[in-house]
Amino acid sequence: MFDESPPPQTRAPARTDTAYRVLARKYRPQTFSELIGQDAMVQTLGNAIRRGRLAHAFLMTGVRGVGKTSTARLIAKALNCVGPDGQGGPTIDPCGVCEPCKAIAEGRHIDVIEMDAASHTGVDDVREIIEAVRYAAVSARFKIYIIDEVHMLSKNAFNALLKTLEEPPAHVKFLFATTEVNKVPITVLSRCQRFDLRRISAEKLADHFAHVIEAEGVAAEPDALKLIAQAAEGSARDGLSILDQAIAHAELGGGGEGERALVTAGQVREMLGLSDRGAIRRLFGLILEGRGEDVLRAMADQHELGVEPLAILRGLMEIVHAVTMAKAGRRHDDPIQSAEEREALADWASQLGFAPLHRLWQLLLKGHEEVSRAVMPMEAAEMALLRIVHAASLPDPSDLARMLSQGGGFAGAASAPAAESAPAAPPAPASTMPASFEALVKRLWDGNHALVADEMEHLIRPVRYEPPELDFQPVRPMDRETIDRMKQAIDAVTQARWQLSAVGGDAQPSLAERKAAEEEAAKKAILETPVLKAAMEAFPDAELLPIDDDAKWSASA
Structure with missing residues (x-):
């Protein structure tokens, strides 16, 4: 007997019995317990089902990929489930094994009709529904109409649906899903029980992706899953699509047969064109130091690695936002932040005032807008960063106003950075200095610095008063910006450069x-x-x- 099969190198690959299903479809939730991040909605539905208080129309709204259509199908299963023995009633935990559950999950139940409003927008499509609702369900408890992207129905179609939607037959339920609820007429909204599905947190998405990775027989670094969860922006479907791509990217990386593919953070960052967070922090530090040449070099390095200029500017904006929130006292535990990054943010928050941070944000926002519509994005990004570097060396508007009020003119304002780096002016004669802390506060009142004088009276507990130095304990936590404002006012009324220091030790009561x-x-x-x-x-x-x-x-x- 001769083996007539083709040689190994020409043998056709084995055919699989079923086509590959993408992760977003394969791991679509089949029970309410698998629907992540929507606990409040599940509890409300469960209570309504148990108490028999079922609305005749439900509207699910939220961003893409949070489970609107999946929730509609789960509600259809919950209302029509008959249990394994065929004797069950509506339940928040459909069995998944009875014929109605299986038919709805496979999209073949005759009494559960799905319609895509994006391709059926006219009044004729709605008229078919209106004619059909008069007839009882064939085999299910309820006849259910699921209309996806309902906001795309025409005005006439909505008007045609109103009467039926307000008083439908007892055997009919309407389930609507939309990403743009503001486009749904208020007359329709008032006839529906509305559920706002929330964005899914990055932590929950990362945990969900970890289970998916394990079920798929693939390995992944925790940081890689966190990056994918962040890129998903609250959408489970988007995240699973990115994860699908990351697994394919990892498999293309090679490895011996039988080895599990490994999804790494570096591969995900490269695949998504994300900037390295450490590199962005270093770039931000260079900007604060005013090192224009080094900023351009760091920008070029990131661009050579394939990072888009918009991604770099967005990374810088995220840092400015995080520093501002830290300075404002709000804790923001980003799952991707390392201990090193948290320490750097806290350090910047202690050094920078709110005014420079707001100015940085505005400059970056303007740069992001320019780069997004520029013909040459890289060049536009470089110009934007250089503008920020040079703006960092300019005085604050409050400094400019003080210089102008003191007669310094624009020349004095322009030379402010040089004046700050020049040696300190000689102290004023002791005879012109206020003799006591009380006298200093009185001079502030007399010098039209009422706000600072009031703050000095209520917030300062003197420890040592030796003009032009004042050591004190603050009555309550005080940021550097407030201390600088006090110093500027005292400098102005005494014509000397003061040094204000918050210290420990025994302090006198405030005034x-x-x-x-x-x-x-x-x-x-x-x-x-x-x-x-x-x-x-x-x-x-x-x-x-x-x-x-x-x-x-x-x-x-």
């Missing part, structure tokens, strides 16, 4: 605390006098009140 203590002591002394004691005994409900700002007290019944 406001001192005044409150003196008023309390005066009040107590008055209450101890025999006349007041007798008056208070005669009139127990009387109280002692000040009659003017100098805390002269008067008894009032």
